[in-house]
Amino acid sequence: xxxxxxxxxxxxxxxxxxxxxxxxxxxxxxxxxxxxxxxxxxxxxxxxxxxxxxxxxxxxxxxxxxxx
Amino acid sequence: xxxxxxxxxxxxxxxxxxxxxxxxxxxxxxxxxxxxxxxxxxxxxxxxxxxxxxxxxxxxxxxxxxxxxxxxxxxxxxxxxxxxxxxxxxxxxxxxxxxxxxxxxxxxxxxxxxxxxxxxxxxxxxxxxxxxxxxxxxxxxxxxxxxxxxxxxxxxxxxxxxxxxxxxxxxxxxxxxxxxxxxxxxxxx
Numbered sequence: 107x108x109x110x111x112x113x114x115x116x117x118x119x120x121x122x123x124x125x126x127x128x129x130x131x132x133x134x135x136x137x138x139x140x141x142x143x144x145x146x147x148x149x150x151x152x153x154x155x156x157x158x159x160x161x162x163x164x165x166x167x168x169x170x171x172x173x174x
Numbered sequence: 175x176x177x178x179x180x181x182x183x184x185x186x187x188x189x190x191x192x193x194x195x196x197x198x199x200x201x202x203x204x205x206x207x208x209x210x211x212x213x214x215x216x217x218x219x220x221x222x223x224x225x226x227x228x229x230x231x232x233x234x235x236x237x238x239x240x241x242x243x244x245x246x247x248x249x250x251x252x253x254x255x256x257x258x259x260x261x262x263x264x265x266x267x268x269x270x271x272x273x274x275x276x277x278x279x280x281x282x283x284x285x286x287x288x289x290x291x292x293x294x295x296x297x298x299x300x301x302x303x304x305x306x307x308x309x310x311x312x313x314x315x316x317x318x319x320x321x322x323x324x325x326x327x328x329x330x331x332x333x334x335x336x337x338x339x340x341x342x343x344x345x346x347x348x349x350x351x352x353x354x355x356x357x358x359x360x361x362x363x
Contacts, residue, residue: 107344108340108343108344108347109340109344112325114325114340136351138358139351139354139355139358140347140348140351142351142354142358142359143347143350143351143354143358144319144347146296146300146354147300147315147319147320147350148319148320148322150297150300150301150320151297152202152203152206153205153206153209153210153218156201156202156205156206156218156222157201158197158198158199158200158201158202159198161197161198161201161205161219161222161223161226162194162195162197162198162201162226163194164223165193165194165197165223165226165227165230166190166194166197168223168227169190169193169227169230170190
């Protein structure tokens, strides 16, 4: 079902699943659930608390120390 | 502004200023991935620095046909696994807590497929559901669905064949769906 959702199935396999989905209410519900979860994951914002400049400064300081 | 490719070439020649620019460009994504692989804020900050120190040392071996960000994800994944493996095993939670790991967010608004942005409450619920996944399934979901890598890239990062990766991804998504079902609008029509 994930392969179907990701558009990674061969046409014949895709058609087979679509035929089944047309007949099976439970699998349609399952697909809707998976799609909602994947859509929500795509929209998760970046984790808070990252400061690229601070991390770069810390890395730079450690590289400088490592050279001595 | 120098292109990323130019910065990489200069860094490979030993230019620390160029490397610092690369760190600034990528630190946010690396930190975010580390948090979602399961590290806390302090660990992610510390491990992000380790990731870039390793990247600096490995730069001579970096090949331009690879994406720099994907290469960093691979180092970040390995460093996160190393850090997670050093943690003591999780305490056994009281039975009630295990039965409903997301129970305290019972009033989360439901998410319909039409929703364009995530409600903050639902976002927290989703983050907590991700926390519930076993590390291997969680990494698959994070790399593919949160970070947006291709199946091929993500499978290479975790070091498994594409078939095995797809299986982990599917199991991870199914577990999330089961955990989040009470919050999803799944009625037909």
